[in-house]
Amino acid sequence: MPACQPLRKPIPRIWLMTDPRLGDELLASIQRLPMGSGVIFRHYQLDATQRRKLFAKVRRVCAKRGHIVFLAGDGATARAWHADGVYGRRRSASLHLHSAPVHNAREIAAAKRFRADILFLSPLRATQSHPGNRPLGPVRFKTLAKMCQPAKVIALGGMNRAQAAKWPCSLVHGWAAIDAFRTQD
Template sequence: MPAFQPLRKPVPRTWLMTDPRLGSRLLAAIQKLPAGSGVIFRHYELEERQRRQLFAAVRRICARRGHMLILAGEARDAAQWHADGFHRRNSRHRAIWHSAPVHNLNEIREALRNGAGILFLSPLRQTRSHPGQPALGPSRFGQLARLCQPAKVIALGGMNRAQAAKWPQTMVHGWAAIDAFTK
């Protein structure tokens, strides 16, 4: 059962996963997201000071646009950095949003056991960010998405608005991408 999730913002249906490949286009991509979208801030490769500076710039845009901003990493860091939540499978925190990446049944169970209320299920289709990783495909993705309940499922992996529209909102709450927002 998902832990308490604050009601400050509704769970967005459209998400951007930050990635170093976006480079200088990152802030513009976040600015172009529909109002009330979500951003998962990753950028693990940066040293902490640089990561915090970039996070602060992203946070300013997210605040102006009404976006939910989730920090990939520890819950305590997300709380200290004033993120709306954290993105990690094996942690728990009851005062902020908790999302988690999941790819199989064991990871889904772990994330739900730890109270995640938003599950990023991937990869639905082949993706440039994980070359060579086999895609779940529609059938397996659908099976796993049903097992994510009661958490909100966000489809990830080769996604765009048209692909997301093919899934019933009762099964898939929303979608996330990197490349779809850079075109």
Template sequence: MTDPRLGGGLLAAVQRLRTGSGVIVRHYHLPEQQRAALLRDVRRICRRRGHFVFWAGNERQAIRCHADGFHSRSGPAGRSKLPRSAPVHDVTELAQAKRKGAQMILVSPLYATASHPGARPMGMTRFRRIAMHSGRAAIIVLGGMTAARGRMQDKRIVHGWAGISAYR
């Protein structure tokens, strides 16, 4: 997940990702044209390293930027031309993400995180409740994740993990 806190280290962080990883370009604070330029820079690295790149926003913007998919909780439900991911913090948001056709569910915050100071981590009980109702969607965990915490995840339930601070 891109974030302004990565500063000038963003592209280096993308270079360090394991082959087959993905990047969701957020940087919501940037005007759309600047964010699209950032996505192009990230996409160049992603193509060389076998990663995918998603645009945080609507599908039309993602298509215009040549992203591999889009990350959004809003917008029309049903089939999309591109793969979709969605943020989920509880079972209500999970139901909404499934109705919208999200193939990838980003569940957070599993642990305390600097991204959402003061947010209550969901813990394993709430996480498992969400995961057991996820259907065929790939589960990605985030929120206070580190490489060590990522390795501890049950691979039968969790497809992968995401982070921001973990890549600084």
């Protein structure tokens, strides 16, 4: 899977955001995703060597399942690690797909200036990842989602398949989660 090749798949509607809370469940969670999903690899807490090794494992599982994988960070590293795209706040001309996290109108405007293709808008609902953050709620989320266009909007924050089904595809392209893909204890 060479880097910097045009993505020949549609932009996924379902995404897993990696998180240290997944622990040993990470690769199994990726395997449970529907074929052709997306993965945003974060794991910022690891040193560079550990992070790259784990990313390589994730990338192999993603390739077998037909998933795409974006690396959170900078475009140069994403390109060197053969990611399908980058997840970050700055545009990388070297990768064909760029996604960015957005939480408010100012961040949306910045992401649109650097022509992000996919915007992960959050938090729609309360989340275990950021327990103190106030969710946007449906009205504010809808307003901000409209501002994101023409970029693809991915809803994030307390999301699961049932919550995602409440939003029209004309406004929200898809959804992302962590806990929705964890095995139940």
